[in-house]
Amino acid sequence: MxxxxxxxxxxxxxxxxxxxxxxxxxxxxxxxxxxxxxxxxxxxxxxxxxxxxxxxxxxxxxxxxxxLANLREAAKPRLTAARIVMKAQVLKVHETMHMSLLKSDQLQTTLVEETQAHSVRISIGTSEILPLHATASGIVSLAFGPRNLLQHVLDGSLPTYSEHTLTNPDRLMDLVDETLHKGWCESVSGYETGVHGFAAPIFGEEQTAIGAIACVIPQPRVTSDLRSAVLDALSIASKEITSVYGGQFPANYRLNQLQTS
Amino acid sequence: MxxxxxxxxxxxxxxxxxxxxxxxxxxxxxxxxxxxxxxxxxxxxxxxxxxxxxxxxxxxxxxxxxxLANLREAAKPRLTAARIVMKAQVLKVHETMHMSLLKSDQLQTTLVEETQAHSVRISIGTSEILPLHATASGIVSLAFGPRNLLQHVLDGSLPTYSEHTLTNPDRLMDLVDETLHKGWCESVSGYETGVHGFAAPIFGEEQTAIGAIACVIPQPRVTSDLRSAVLDALSIASKEITSVYGGQFPANYRLNQLQTS
CATH class of the missing domain: 1.10.10.10 (Winged helix-like DNA-binding domain superfamily/Winged helix DNA-binding domain)
Known part of the structure; x- marks a missing residue:
């Protein structure tokens, strides 16, 4: 060195x-x-x-x-840089990825990078509000996001979107705990039947998640090989996009824990 | 090196x-x-x-x-750092300094550091709106600030605050030109009779002034020695606070031109 x-x-x-x-x-x-x-x-x-x-x-x-940070931001705005990171990972896993950011207590889809490799793929609109209790991105945000977010969600109603939506507060808290431990979340048909979602956190300056990066796959295509490729891709994207946002990983968050599920 | x-x-x-x-x-x-x-x-x-x-x-x-910028901001927020810079200069010139920032088309006093060396001194409230055409800080903001700011001021009325307030658009433009050339501005009794103000720009990311740093002195105390000490102090404060705000000086702005008035 x-x-x-x-x-x-x-x-x-x-x-x-x-x-x-x-x-x-x-x-x-x-x-x-x-x-x-x-x-x-x-x-x-x-x-x-x-x-x-x-x-x-x-x-x-x-x-x-x-x-230097201002120069960087003027030359390569965050969203552009995040999109470049996502493009590279979508080319590896051939599945749609999306990035969502927390705006106060709402999680909003900000970037969508659709795969071009399959005609059957998940299509998502940008600016879509993702329910926090019913999506992998949402659960990740509850686990790693601002402290009061989980309580806020538990205080509200937990609407049903599909027969698999988690509406039991205790089970929701269990999944949040599991996510905190694993570092990522998997949600099967919680928001839309037939959609398999994986998500990892994007951290901001305060070591708190500012959003999530997710990969969404039509259920029948999920194999164990694809699953591990997706976790690899999310691990890289989570690290690089956190960096693009000038974020800090919490000391106890292991970057590679995504792979060691 | x-x-x-x-x-x-x-x-x-x-x-x-x-x-x-x-x-x-x-x-x-x-x-x-x-x-x-x-x-x-x-x-x-x-x-x-x-x-x-x-x-x-x-x-x-x-x-x-x-x-790193986020770490810095968490450890030493900009306003705190700017205040430390101002304190050091006030101790040198023994006159009150204030920093004002542009919020869209208004210039607002954000920090005031009063001298403790004189019982006769200028007292200013924070959050005071400074008229752009009638103060040294305002003229500096017109000269180095966003392009449309000067036009905006010329399109409006130019209220009179004292018998020395510049209300003639042509004379105002002359003073702005002179300020652009010199890098700083001096205003005598333009806002309040008996107050002598000096100001230099604070630049932001786009090489545009985001505000001004000023020194305000009761008229009878201004001597040529004090004047040159004040310009020195403003030169240092302008440079250091621009740095605190992650700003960039325009290529043609000479930092030391303050002294070579």
Whole structure:
């Protein structure tokens, strides 16, 4: 690993939990001596990647990333970048994928990338509101999204969309727990009969899901091979789109847990 | 300059005008050979600071800055950081400073940092709306802000606040031109008699002013020494707060032109 990359990796020392760090702490976290850590930090500070508080002497992320983030957003807006990620995965699994984002307590389909490989495929409109208790994307949002979302859904009614819709609050909470544990969700015919959905979370800045990336497949086509290919694709898309949104994965969310179902 | 800083400086090659660049172009812009440029870019790409389009092979800013920018914002929100910048400058010039931000076509005082050094000082409320044609902050916003703002002001009425308020559209346009050229604005008693105001722009992502940083002084205290100290302070504050907002200075705006009035 080149020096420059080692210097950049120092930035990984900072987190929401530890936004400010002292020199010794950074040296220890990166298993380097203090002189080296200081040299690296000075390089980062010279570019504005980190800054040091003149009083406390603690380091934190600087302002250069703000400028670069704005440049990035102007050049490659998030939705365009997310679409590119989805296109690549749809080409691998040959099934329709969609991305949905939470707007306050509603989950809204924002991007749809239809497969062109099958004439029988799931067609979804963008801006469609997905019921939180009846779709894989919804369950994922309940599991990883804002804390009060699940309570809000449980406080409301749980409408029936098909004979498989989960309308029992206890069973819904069980599925949310299972999803929290697995990192992804599978929903069979919960919203529409014959539609098999898989979804994984997209995380935002606060390590909270801001939405979900899903793959929807006509039931008869789901095989165990396709299932594992889809989980692979969702794992990659979840990671890359979280990155596109500048999001942070929760510490206990294992990116590869999707595959080890 | 260490290698790591040289690697980071490569990020300066990207701009709103040139968000995507090829290897040769980057090498040329940084006066290094292509092998070195490739090595540097690979380091940056490994951390996600840049990314390469698989088809066009062009490089652009990656997604790592988005994540870092969000971390920064969570740890040090913009307003807090801007206030720290202002405090440092107020301690130098011993006069009240305020920062105002444009909300659509209104300029609103957002932060006020009063000097404690004088009992006679300017007191301003936050959330006060500043008239665009009658304050130094307003003129700066007209000069460097969104294109349609000046026309909008000229289309409306130009109310009188004091006997020195500029109400003649031609004279207003002259002052805007002069401000564009100088990079800052001075307004004497335009809004309130006896108040001498100096202001410099704060730029946002699109190289357009999102607001202004100003220093307001009771008229009798303005000397040529204080004037030049204030312009120094505004120059620093303008640069640092633009950075706090992730903004970009227009290519033709010289940061130090404030001093060379």
């Amino acid at each position: 080149g020096t420059a990359l080692k210097v950049l990796k120092l930035l990984d020392s900072f987190s929401l939990q530890q936004p400010e760090l002292g020199l010794s702490q950074i040296a220890r976290m990166n298993q380097i001596n203090k002189a080296t850590a200081l040299r690296y930090l000075t390089n980062l500070a010279d570019y504005g990647m980190v800054e040091q508080d003149p009083q406390s002497k603690l380091y934190s992320i600087g302002t250069a990333p703000l400028r | 260490g290698t790591a800083l040289k690697v980071l400086k490569l990020l300066d090659s990207f701009s709103l005008q040139q968000p995507e660049l090829g290897l040769s172009q980057i090498a040329r812009m940084n006066q290094i050979n292509k092998a070195t440029a490739l090595r540097y870019l690979t380091n940056l790409a490994d951390y996600g600071m840049v990314e390469q389009d698989p088809q066009s092979k062009l490089y652009s800013i990656g997604t790592a800055p988005l994540r």
